[in-house]
Structure formats: structure tokens, C-alpha cells
Amino acid sequence: METTLTDQVALVTGSSRGLGAAIATTFAAAGAQVVLHGRDREALAAVRKRIDGDVLTVTGDVTDPTDLDRMHAQIMERHGRVDVLVTSAGSTTSRPTPIEDITPESWRADIDQNLTATFLTVRRFLPGMKNRRQGAIITLSSAAGRKPSDRTIIAYAAAKAGVQLFTQDLAAQAGPFGIRANCLAPETILTDTNAAWIPPETQRALADAHPLRRLGTPDDVAAAALFLASNQASWITGITLDVAGGAVLV
Template sequence: MFLQGKTALITGSSNGIGAEAAVKFAAEGAKVLIHYRSREADAQSVLDRVRAAGGDGEIFYGDFSTSQGVHTFLDSLGDRKVDILINNAGWLVQRAPFLDFSEDLWNSVVMLNFTSVFLITQRLLPGMVERGEGYVVNISSVAARNGGGIGAIAYASSKAGLSAMTKGLAKEFAPKGIRVNGVSPGTIDTNFHKVFSTETMLNNVRNATPAGRLGDSDETADVILFLCSPAARFIHGQMIEVNGGFLMV
């Protein structure tokens, strides 16, 4: 129970990786702030699982595809203290060839996957600095390193920016008692791929992965939890690749 008395905000925790992280953080004693965009009922199920794990939490709505949406979400948190921030919300939004990619689509992908993290982290870091302790984990992607799949340049670029932001934040805030790291998932079997990948694409990934399978949310969430644990106390500014060996860096 190393998170007793701590509050963890996990964005995008209505499903997939974020949902599993919410339950794991609760099992270690954290109060969990669960964020969703479209799946309120799923967020409620996550809260039920959080309570079944012996913890407690609250649910918050937020659409991060516009700056206004992010600020409205942040305002809804009120003056709750956040000791642990898991910037996990993310979405490919739409696959489109680069030459057909509209400026509006580009801006919404970058806002959701990159700029929202700047806004949310900037709002919540001062409290951590005041308390002299805090943890931030940013969820990037293997796309940050390989440019992403077909039609995903804006998403991949946003995630690459997020990886760089993670390192910069780690440098600036380590002296203030805050550990900032990231997790870079490979292909994890979640809603994300039900929407954006075909079975052929997923089979190609399985064949190119030494572990011979896709990842799951549970084993990805384990790494997020580890980064907020005492066992990771000397880890700062790292992006941990969770991809079954698909890409070794």
C-alpha cells in the first residue's frame, strides 16, 4: 500500500490501459480520479472496480480535442490535490494520408495527444512542487520512435513531442522532488486497435514481435505503477518501451 494517502489523476481511464492503471493504483491505496470522454458508463464500471479493490475515486468528464475542453476539465477538478498525474488520454482520431490531412484535423490530434498534456501538467505541477513530492507518467507510443502506421503522422509526431516533453520536465522538476517518466506502449490489445487497425495489421505486428503476441492493458499498467513506486526512485526522464521486443532501443 505504498500509495496510501495519495491521489492519482489518470486521464483516459474509462478504458484500456488507463482503466487497468486506475484499479492497480487503488489497490495500492491511492484515491483515483477517473477521467473519460465518451464512455461514462465504462468510467462508472472502473470506479466500481476501484472500490472493489479497496480504494475510492471520482469520475470527471473532459474532451481534450480543444483547449477550451481541457481548461473546462481542469476547472472541474477544483482544488483537489493531485500527487500523481498519469497523462494517458490519447487517440489517433483519424487515419488520413499526409497530403489530405486538414489543418483542423492536425490541430485536434496535436491538442489531444500533446498540447493537452502541457496544459494539464502545467496546472497540476505547482501543487506537487509545493508539497515537494509528485509523480508524472506520460503515455507515449512506439509511434514516437518509428513514425507510426499509415496515416498516423500527426499522432506519431505528437507522441514524439510528448517523449521530449517528458525528458525536459524531468530535468526541470527532479530538483523539486518530482519524478517524471513515460511509458511507450507497442501494440496493446485495446479499443484503440478495434477502431484503427485491421486484423491483417495486427497479425503483421504479432509476426514482427519476438514475444509473438500483442500486449495487454494489465501488463502495461504494471509498468506505470512501477514508475510511481519506491522501486523506481532513481528513474527520471525515461521512456520505458513495453512492446514484447517489437522495437528495441
């Protein structure tokens, strides 16, 4: 059975690079009318070139409700709706740090960039889905939010764990309106950025720590997102899917 998003309007936040870019290009190949989002115009333009057709790009800060209002207006003017929402935007500039050494500023930054950004984006686009009584929402968590580790960035992990519970509550509230909400929790993914700064020997050691003995790729995450966005997952909501090569088992 073919997985398709034909005639679906899909907004992928944080799609200027990495996982978001892979998800957006995969959705476009499956027939979706993709809306790209990011803050780096040049990076967005590069992703846009990889997609056939006229692709809308919007820029803005998803932690800022005013920016989200402006982005929403642009999308409504062009497409009139969003059928699939992927909240891929999120990041951290922190490093693993003892709790007593974490500054309030870095804590708030990680929570805002990951958990608050997810909440505000869903909050802005959910009413339209409710009005149409249909939609699919996919949030992005992380294996960091699935199990403790001495290598974890604590604020980032707390934010990503919060995304999972937020998604479950969202699924419960939005389900009666025909809206599904699911979460993806990737482990170490070999994005261009990770490939550039993780030495090959470290990549091999990380791969060997996974039961499947390899690192994930952006396409692995994109394929999982496509499944959850499609009608093939029409009876699935409220789950967190570990795209982790079995890492949560060990």
C-alpha cells in the same frame, strides 16, 4: 519488495476505457486513492464499479483550460492534492495519409488531443506538486513516436514524439522540486477496441512482428505505470520506457 501506492492520490486522465482504465484499476489495487477522468459518464461509471471504495470521477476536456480548472477544484475539494498524475487521455480519428493530403484541421486535432492535452494537464497540476516538493508524473507516448513507419498517422506520431521530449524537459525542470517525470511508449496493445476491429489473422501477424511474439495487453502497460509511480522507481526520471515487446528493435 511490494509495489504500493498506499495513501497516494492518483489522477489518471482518459481512464474511462483502455489503457487509462487498466492503469486506474491497477493503481487502486495497489492502495491509491484514484481519481477517474473521462468524457463518457457511463464508461466512467463502469470503471468505478471495478474499484473498491469511494472513487471520485471528474469529467471534462483536457484540451480546455477552463475544464481543467474546474476538475482541479473538484479534486482539491475532495483530496487536497494529487501525488501521482498519469496523462493517459489522447486519441486520433485520422488514418495513415500522405503528408500533402493531411488537412490543417486534422493535424491540429491530433496535436491538441495528444501533445497539447498533456501540456495543459501537467501545467495545471504541477504547481501543487512543486509546493509539496514531491510527485510522480507519467505521460503516455506511443511506439508511433519512436520510429518511422509507412503505417504511421503522421500527426499522431509527431504529437507522441513531442510528448517524449516534453517529459524530458519536465523532468529537468521539476526534478529539483522532488518531482519525477517519465513516459510510457506502448506498441500495439490488445485493448477491447483493438480486439474488436483487428481481425484474428491480422492480430497473429502483428504478434509475429514482435520479438516476444505476442501483442501487449492493457495490464502490461498498467504494470509499467505502477512501477514508475512507486518508490521503487525513486531514482528514475526523464526516461521513455518502451512497453513494446521488443518492437523498437526491429
